[in-house]
Amino acid sequence: MYVNSSGAERGTYSLTFLGKKVGRHHTVAPVGKQRAWETTDGSTCTEGPLVSSRPRGVPVAAPVVGDLPGSVPELKDERPCPIIPNTQFHQCEDNAAGASESQLSDSSEADPPTEAERSPDVRMYIPYESAELCITQIADDMAAMKRRHLEMVQELEENLQITARENQEWSMQKIRSHYQNKLNALRSILDLYQGKVEKKNTDWEKRVAAHAICSAVAETRALLNRMIEQNWVALVEARDKLNHLQMTRKDSNDRVEETTDQERSYEYESSLSLLQERVREYEVSQMALDSIKTGESPVTNDCDVASELEDILGHGTIRTTEGVKSVGQQLLLMQDQLKQIQGENKKIIESYTSERAMRKKFYNMVEVMKGKIRVFCRIRPASGTEAAQGGAVVVDKIDEYSVKVETPRGPREFQFDKVFCADASQEDLFHDTNRLIQSAIDGYNVCIFAYGQTGSGKTFTMVGDKELKSPGIMPRSFHAIFDIIGENSTKFDFKVSAYMLELYNDRLQDLFVSLAGEAHAQPQSHGQARRVEIKRNRKGVVFAQGAETKEASSAQELYALFLQASANRHISATKMNVESSRSHLIVGIMVESRNLTNGSVSTGKLSLVDLAGSERAAKTGAKDHQLKEANSINKSLSALGDVISALSAELPHVPYRNSKLTQVMQDSLGGNAKTLMIVNISPSDCNLDETLTSLIYATRVKAITNNAQKNLESKEIAQLKEVIRKLRSGETVEEEDV
Numbered sequence: 073m074y075v076n077s078s079g080a081e082r083g084t085y086s087l088t089f090l091g092k093k094v095g096r097h098h099t100v101a102p103v104g105k106q107r108a109w110e111t112t113d114g115s116t117c118t119e120g121p122l123v124s125s126r127p128r129g130v131p132v133a134a135p136v137v138g139d140l141p142g143s144v145p146e147l148k149d150e151r152p153c154p155i156i157p158n159t160q161f162h163q164c165e166d167n168a169a170g171a172s173e174s175q176l177s178d179s180s181e182a183d184p185p186t187e188a189e190r191s192p193d194v195r196m197y198i199p200y201e202s203a204e205l206c207i208t209q210i211a212d213d214m215a216a217m218k219r220r221h222l223e224m225v226q227e228l229e230e231n232l233q234i235t236a237r238e239n240q241e242w243s244m245q246k247i248r249s250h251y252q253n254k255l256n257a258l259r260s261i262l263d264l265y266q267g268k269v270e271k272k273n274t275d276w277e278k279r280v281a282a283h284a285i286c287s288a289v290a291e292t293r294a295l296l297n298r299m300i301e302q303n304w305v306a307l308v309e310a311r312d313k314l315n316h317l318q319m320t321r322k323d324s325n326d327r328v329e330e331t332t333d334q335e336r337s338y339e340y341e342s343s344l345s346l347l348q349e350r351v352r353e354y355e356v357s358q359m360a361l362d363s364i365k366t367g368e369s370p371v372t373n374d375c376d377v378a379s380e381l382e383d384i385l386g387h388g389t390i391r392t393t394e395g396v397k398s399v400g401q402q403l404l405l406m407q408d409q410l411k412q413i414q415g416e417n418k419k420i421i422e423s424y425t426s427e428r429a430m431r432k433k434f435y436n437m438v439e440v441m442k443g444k445i446r447v448f449c450r451i452r453p454a455s456g457t458e459a460a461q462g463g464a465v466v467v468d469k470i471d472e473y474s475v476k477v478e479t480p481r482g483p484r485e486f487q488f489d490k491v492f493c494a495d496a497s498q499e500d501l502f503h504d505t506n507r508l509i510q511s512a513i514d515g516y517n518v519c520i521f522a523y524g525q526t527g528s529g530k531t532f533t534m535v536g537d538k539e540l541k542s543p544g545i546m547p548r549s550f551h552a553i554f555d556i557i558g559e560n561s562t563k564f565d566f567k568v569s570a571y572m573l574e575l576y577n578d579r580l581q582d583l584f585v586s587l588a589g590e591a592h593a594q595p596q597s598h599g600q601a602r603r604v605e606i607k608r609n610r611k612g613v614v615f616a617q618g619a620e621t622k623e624a625s626s627a628q629e630l631y632a633l634f635l636q637a638s639a640n641r642h643i644s645a646t647k648m649n650v651e652s653s654r655s656h657l658i659v660g661i662m663v664e665s666r667n668l669t670n671g672s673v674s675t676g677k678l679s680l681v682d683l684a685g686s687e688r689a690a691k692t693g694a695k696d697h698q699l700k701e702a703n704s705i706n707k708s709l710s711a712l713g714d715v716i717s718a719l720s721a722e723l724p725h726v727p728y729r730n731s732k733l734t735q736v737m738q739d740s741l742g743g744n745a746k747t748l749m750i751v752n753i754s755p756s757d758c759n760l761d762e763t764l765t766s767l768i769y770a771t772r773v774k775a776i777t778n779n780a781q782k783n784l785e786s787k788e789i790a791q792l793k794e795v796i797r798k799l800r801s802g803e804t805v806e807e808e809d810v
């Protein structure tokens with residue numbers, strides 16, 4: 073062994089390996105003399121003379137320190153000992169070996185070091201056997217250290233688990249109390265709103281009563297008009313009769329009847345006065361009614377008429393025109409009030425509707441805080457075929473949160489976190505989805521999936537149209553991820569990777585594995601390239617074992633990977649959809665972010681799932697292998713339905729294992745993910761049954777509670793995990809790693 077003696081010519085040195093002291097070295101220093109050093113087992117080794125002093129004829133390994141404790145190994149040959157890497161001498165600070173050192177230093181003092189010995193590149197020889205002994209010793213020590221290391225790692229791993237559990241419980245408690253507080257705050261807001269709405273309702277009732285009065289006024293007005301009309305008709309009739317009677321009398325006078333019938337004359341006079349009286353009555357009534365209607369004072373010179381009018385209209389109405397005016401004015405006032413009340417009613421209805429929407433919004437917020445799955449409903453426009461068939465539109469959006477379906481048994485209303493009607497754009501939909509992308513980057517497990525019958529618009533929602541004019545949630549998410557990453561690049565270090573799978577005929581297929589040449593092969597031939605299995609990690613997060621994961625450093629790269637994978641997807645034309653998905657598409661995007669300030673690492677996963685649609689063979693016209701595909705799709709969706717039913721009914725057993733689809737979705741339904749379901753429906757009556765089924769399932773999904781947790785590790789935990797990973801894979805672990 074040769075070592076560099078620069079800077080340490082004399083004194084005691086310790087021999088260290090990986091920071092552990094394995095021996096102690098006593099410098100003898102002078103040229104031609106030997107140096108001695110102790111190994112950890114107490115034996116002493118001697119060194120040969122300096123290389124540079126060899127020409128001076130000093131024997132290479134003649135032991136001169138025979139009185140040192142332990143046996144001094146003899147030098148058998150003069151070969152230089154092998155180099156021990158990482159072995160250094162350090163000046164020892166303790167003086168425990170003072171005695172032997174002073175013995176040796178005597179001779180050194182007598183014989184000062186030569187120039188060559190002082191030179192920094194002087195090399196020293198250690199006898200081969202001593203070195204061999206040391207190496208064995210070091211090797212043993214290393215083995216012991218490695219054992220200890222492994223024990224430590226195991227201990228650390230256990231501690232890590234305990235700490236993680238404690239951390240989890242602690243943070244769970246914290247999160248729970250945080251959310252409890254938020255929940256309480258929201259509840260009080262809700263109560264406040266409830267109070268407001270009740271107050272408004274009371275007001276509303278009062279207004280309705282006022283409205284009833286006004287309606288009565290309106291009715292009275294109509295009645296008055298009718299009365300005027302009837303009175304006028306009666307007046308005209310009475311006048312006609314009077315005229316007729318007077319004419320008849322005139323005629324008989326003209327004929328100069330010889331005999332005057334006293335009786336007839338009397339009869340005539342009484343009829344005449346009766347008719348005249350009636351006409352007068354009608355005329356007075358007409359004046360009274362007109363004055364009520366117009367609010368104008370009736371003008372008459374006839375005292376009798378005036379007194380009659382007074383009787384009808386009230387005392388003083390004739391003499392003080394104010395009185396009559398007041399009747400008309402009151403009427404006009406009431407009309408104004410009616411208008412005002414009608415305006416207020418409109419406003420109240422508007423504010424009631426907006427408060428109702430607000431209440432639903434808060435309710436949804438509380439539900440999301442409780443961990444309930446969010447559900448959006450999207451109504452697609454009527455398709456060309458549906459329009460050609462002349463089918464009626466039976467689905468309508470009532471407000472932002474409600475959808476109404478006309479069924480033969482009457483209308484049915486469904487409530488969701490948001491309802492998008494046919495004219496809602498892809499941007500509108502994504503706008504409400506964006507927050508979930510941020511959550512995935514923050515370290516949450518997020519799942520967005522589209523559900524609905526075949527041809528209802530799931531692929532349009534998730535992927536977009538073929539011409540890329542209206543990109544869907546997937547391409548928009550890719551951009552959103554990298555936009556958020558770009559905004560935070562000074563604070564975090566990000567790594568994005570993705571896997572893309574399809575579940576075809578209950579077989580998981582890695583879409584990154586090219587199926588070129590197999591595109592038209594029979595279904596059985598698919599999936600042979602690589603076996604992909606669904607597993608769950610300790611936190612319950614689902615991952616695809618065996619699936620290829622590719623890294624992407626930009627949205628464009630991620631989209632290119634997506635296009636590459638999509639080319640391998642199973643799609644074919646059916647009667648219901650020219651490009652019907654024959655498989656469930658599962659895109660998993662993992663985002664690892666390392667906080668540059670505190671070193672903590674979070675790992676989020678965004679799962680984007682475009683399910684195949686349920687279909688009826690009679691409607692889609694599926695035959696042969698398409699029929700097999702349809703059966704497989706329906707079977708997996710039925711298993712999904714069973715899981716949804718079990719979870720919403722809070723049954724103790726949830727049949728996740730019944731299908732690969734439910735295994736893939738396990739963490740998204742009743743698991744630890746933040747989940748958003750988009751239920752796609754057709755507006756047409758020809759799909760009424762399927763629409764109702766989809767909406768009923770979606771309502772059940774709304775009742776499922778998830779327990780979303782952030783996948784965050786402190787710097788220390790992340791480092792220890794890295795050490796464990798290195799040790800497991802046989803990589804060397806540096807001292808500073810631990």
Ligand SMILES: Nc1ncnc2c1ncn2[C@@H]1O[C@H](COP(=O)(O)OP(=O)(O)OP(=O)(O)O)[C@@H](O)[C@H]1O
Nearest residue numbers: 452453526527528529530531532649652653684685
């Ligand atoms: N909101 C929408 N606006 C315009 N067109 C739409 C909308 N939703 C769906 N479509 C159109 O309707 C047709 C069927 O949609 P899509 O392929 O997305 O249905 P799907 O539910 O994925 O069907 P499948 O389950 O058979 O794959 C497509 O031509 C699509 O472009």
